[in-house]
Amino acid sequence: MARNIKLRIWRGDSTDGGLKDVVVEANEGEVVLDVIHRVQATQMGDLAVRWNCKAGKCGSCSMEINGKPRLACMTQVASFGEEETITVTPLRAFPIIKDLVTDVSFNYKKAMEIPAYEHPKELAPGQARMEQIDVERSQEFRKCIECFLCQDVCHVVRDHEENKKSFAGPRFFIRIAELDMHPLDMLKNRKKTAQEEHGLGMCNITKCCTEVCPEHIRITDNAIIPMKERVVDIKYDPARWLGSKIRRREGL
Amino acid sequence: MSGVFSPTRAKIKERTLRTDKWWLQPLITFGVLFSFIIYATFRAFENANYFVEPLISPFYSPCLSQACVAGSTIAGFTPVSAHVLNFALSPALIILIFPLGFRMTCYYYRKAYYRAFWLSPPACAVAEPHEKYTGETRAPLIFQNAHRWFFYAGLVFNVFLTYDAIISFKNDQGQWGHMSVGSLVLLISSSLLWFYSLSCHTCRHTVGGRLKHFSKHPVRYKLWTWVSILNHKHQQFAWYSLAAVAFADIYVREVATGAWTNFYFF
Numbered sequence: 459m460a461r462n463i464k465l466r467i468w469r470g471d472s473t474d475g476g477l478k479d480v481v482v483e484a485n486e487g488e489v490v491l492d493v494i495h496r497v498q499a500t501q502m503g504d505l506a507v508r509w510n511c512k513a514g515k516c517g518s519c520s521m522e523i524n525g526k527p528r529l530a531c532m533t534q535v536a537s538f539g540e541e542e543t544i545t546v547t548p549l550r551a552f553p554i555i556k557d558l559v560t561d562v563s564f565n566y567k568k569a570m571e572i573p574a575y576e577h578p579k580e581l582a583p584g585q586a587r588m589e590q591i592d593v594e595r596s597q598e599f600r601k602c603i604e605c606f607l608c609q610d611v612c613h614v615v616r617d618h619e620e621n622k623k624s625f626a627g628p629r630f631f632i633r634i635a636e637l638d639m640h641p642l643d644m645l646k647n648r649k650k651t652a653q654e655e656h657g658l659g660m661c662n663i664t665k666c667c668t669e670v671c672p673e674h675i676r677i678t679d680n681a682i683i684p685m686k687e688r689v690v691d692i693k694y695d696p697a698r699w700l701g702s703k704i705r706r707r708e709g710l
Numbered sequence: 711m712s713g714v715f716s717p718t719r720a721k722i723k724e725r726t727l728r729t730d731k732w733w734l735q736p737l738i739t740f741g742v743l744f745s746f747i748i749y750a751t752f753r754a755f756e757n758a759n760y761f762v763e764p765l766i767s768p769f770y771s772p773c774l775s776q777a778c779v780a781g782s783t784i785a786g787f788t789p790v791s792a793h794v795l796n797f798a799l800s801p802a803l804i805i806l807i808f809p810l811g812f813r814m815t816c817y818y819y820r821k822a823y824y825r826a827f828w829l830s831p832p833a834c835a836v837a838e839p840h841e842k843y844t845g846e847t848r849a850p851l852i853f854q855n856a857h858r859w860f861f862y863a864g865l866v867f868n869v870f871l872t873y874d875a876i877i878s879f880k881n882d883q884g885q886w887g888h889m890s891v892g893s894l895v896l897l898i899s900s901s902l903l904w905f906y907s908l909s910c911h912t913c914r915h916t917v918g919g920r921l922k923h924f925s926k927h928p929v930r931y932k933l934w935t936w937v938s939i940l941n942h943k944h945q946q947f948a949w950y951s952l953a954a955v956a957f958a959d960i961y962v963r964e965v966a967t968g969a970w971t972n973f974y975f976f
Contacts, residue, residue, distance in 0.1 A: 468720055475721050525728030525835055545727050550835075553718035560720075589925035613831040617713035618843045641923045659852070660845035664821045666834035679911070679941065683817050686855075687915035694855040 460485045463535060465493065467505070468547040471556045477545065478502075484535045490544065491519050491530035494558070506557035514672055517605030521558050522547045527607040527670045551609065551616040564615075565606050568626045571656070572633050576645040592641045598680060599636040601673040602629060608667035608677060614660045625657035628667035628677045634658075635681035638688065653689045658682070714837050725837040732833035739826035742949075746956060750806070753959055757800040759966040760959075764880040765892040767962040768899055768955050772870045775801035784870075808867060809955075812860035817911045818948045820854065861912045868907055871900040881974065890974045892961060899958040902951040909940035909947050 463484045466477045480501055484493050491509055498505045510518040512531045519530040524538070524545050538544050552560035577586070608628040609615070615622050626634075634656065638648040652658040663686075667677045675681075691698045714722070726732070753760075753769050760770035761782035773782040777792035778801050790804055813819050824830045831838040846854050875896040881888040907913065918934025921927055940947070964970040 468722065470721065472718060477722075522727065522835065524730075525726045527835060542729070545729075547722060547727060548720045550714045550719055550722065554720040591924045591931060595924065611834050613838055614843060614845065616835075617831065617838045617840075619712050619716045619718075621843065639922060641925075643922075657845075657847075659847040660843070662820060662824050662830060662845050662851075663817055664824050664831060664834075666831070669834050683911045684915060684919050687858075687912060688920060690855045690858060691920060695858065 461540070463493065463538075463540075464543040465497065466543055466545040467494070467497065467502070467558070469502070469505070469557050470554070472554050475554070475557075477547070479543075486536070488535050489531050490523055490528075490533045490535060490546065493535060494530060494546065506555070506559045508559050515603055517603035517672075520549055520605045520607050520610065522550060522610075527610045529605060529607070529672050532672055549606070549610040551612070552606075562606050562609075564622055565604070565609055565627070565629065568630050568656075569633070571626065572630055572637075573645055573648075573651075575637055575640065575643050578642055578644055581642070586642055588641060595639055596636040598675055599632040601675055602632060603673060604629065605672060607670045607672065611666040611670045612661075613664070613666065614657070614662075621657070621660060624655075625660050628661075628682065630656065631658060631661070631685060632675065632677055632681040635685050638685065649685070649688045649692050652685055653693060658685055658689060661686075712841065726833075726835055728833070728835060732836055736826040736829075736832050739822045743823060743826065746952060749956065750810075753963070754802040754806055755800055757798070757802070759963045760802070762962065762966040762972070763882045763884070764878050765896065765962045765965060765972065766874050767959045768871050768874070768896075768903075769802045769806060769959045771874050772805065772867075773801045774804055775799060777801060784873075805867070808860060808863040812857075812864040812907075813948070813952070815854050815857035815860055816948065817857070818945045858912045858916070861907065861910055861916075864903075864907050868900065868903050871896070871903060875900040882972075887976075888974055889976055890972045892965060892972045895954075895958050895961045899951070899954040902947060902954045905940065906944070906947040906951040908937060909942075909944040911941065911944070913937055914941050 460483050462481050465480045465482055467480060469475055469478045480497055482493050482497050482501070491512060494505070494507055498507065508518045509531065510516040514529055514532040517529070520527065521530050522528070523530065523533050527549065546558065548554055548558045549560045552562050552564060555561050606629060612627055614625050615627060631652070634648055634652050637643050637645070661682055663678055663682060665678045668679070671677060692702070714725070750769065757777070760767040761773070761779050763781055766773065766782050770782065772784050774788060775790045775792055776788045777799070778788060790799070793799060825832060829838055830840060830843065846852055875893070878893040878896045879889055880886050914934065914937045917937050918924070918927065918930040921930060924931040924934070961970070965972045
């Protein structure tokens with residue numbers, strides 16, 4: 459059954475902006491992205507919003523709904539109270555372009571800084587074989603849809619713009635973890651560069667990235683903390699360091 | 711102006727637009743941890759009421775000081791002097807540093823106290839009040855990387871506390887085959903400490919997490935999967951074990967002072 463709901467939508471650009479109140483019809487089963495589209499169609503024809511699949515798989519409609527980073531296409535209107543005003547703003551960790559659209563190019567720059575998978579020289583393309591239990595571990599990380607909600611909520615950059623130079627963010631820590639846990643990846647210094655170049659040590663594991671992940675990737679427990687422990691192996695544990703020198707092997 | 715108030719970001723004056731009770735969880739965490747710290751400090755310096763045959767408080771075990779009351783030591787092994795620089799050293803002070811260090815550097819408790827005590831951040835998508843942030847890259851927080859050493863020490867302590875739980879199945883005359891409420895309290899406390907330790911992220915890394923090839927190490931992979939199951943509940947074990955240890959100490963203290971009677975089942 460249709461009902462009218464109260465929305466507050468942030469309108470503006472890099473020079474100025476503010477929250478605008480609007481009342482819009484919402485039908486049963488609709489998500490926040492649906493009502494934003496209805497506002498765009500009926501009341502604010504120039505409202506800028508990024509979206510694509512409407513199925514929680516493309517990661518385009520990331521925004522903040524009642525202050526929480528979420529996908530608008532996966533947030534049911536019915537999950538809010540009937541009298542509640544739903545406040546919709548752009549992601550607050552990235553530069554604003556217009557209305558609900560932000561410039562997320564920070565993430566693409568960081569992606570380019572992560573060295574790619576390095577294949578064993580003795581294995582020709584097509585010869586590589588992996589056991590299922592080795593594949594499963596990194597498959598969790600491959601579920602990432604690059605919505606960048608984890609990057610948005612991470613206080614290291616959200617609350618400290620200056621840290622963007624030296625901090626890759628949770629999305630790229632799962633990428634580094636995926637590669638470092640890959641049985642065939644031959645690049646040896648991922649742990650060291652994770653700590654020294656990509657800012658793993660900046661993370662204080664308050665787990666907000668895990669809380670907002672729409673794919674339910676256990677970013678902190680399965681990627682960041684294991685990487686921190688691997689860094690301890692090579693940088694802060696003399697016994698492990700000595701063992702690795704004697705046995706001359708970094709990963710087992 | 712930094713963070714969410716940076717000039718390039720959407721101009722929103724509120725530190726957060728969250729409408730839920732985001733402050734409740736850090737407030738509860740602060741209250742519980744602060745109460746525990748106050749109580750543990752009081753008990754560490756009290757230097758009394760920590761042993762009553764056959765129960766010893768987990769705060770004072772293993773009792774290694776020459777000041778330990780008769781019967782509370784392990785086979786009379788007391789390598790630590792009762793006084794250091796004319797200061798009467800409580801036996802608890804010698805050992806509490808290890809479990810305290812284990813919990814302070816624990817990956818779960820870090821989340822809890824960074825949020826509740828240091829507001830870094832107070833909750834997700836709530837702007838923190840600090841101007842600068844360097845995380846765990848420099849002293850003192852870089853010492854969080856010593857977690858594994860406290861983990862190893864914690865395992866040793868768990869052995870002692872399990873021993874304490876076993877010998878609590880005696881009566882106050884030292885005869886085996888009896889069980890009291892105190893036995894149950896120490897057994898639950900030491901068991902939860904084992905679960906807390908074995909569910910630890912460092913334990914998960916040590917048994918198999920550091921491997922690149924699970925398929926080449928099937929036994930370690932199996933261990934890793936078991937520890938991973940426990941690891942899902944690490945937060946719960948952290949709180950349950952903390953509560954159980956605190957209650958075990960309260961129980962022993964109350965029995966030692968005579969306020970409570972240690973009821974024997976058989």
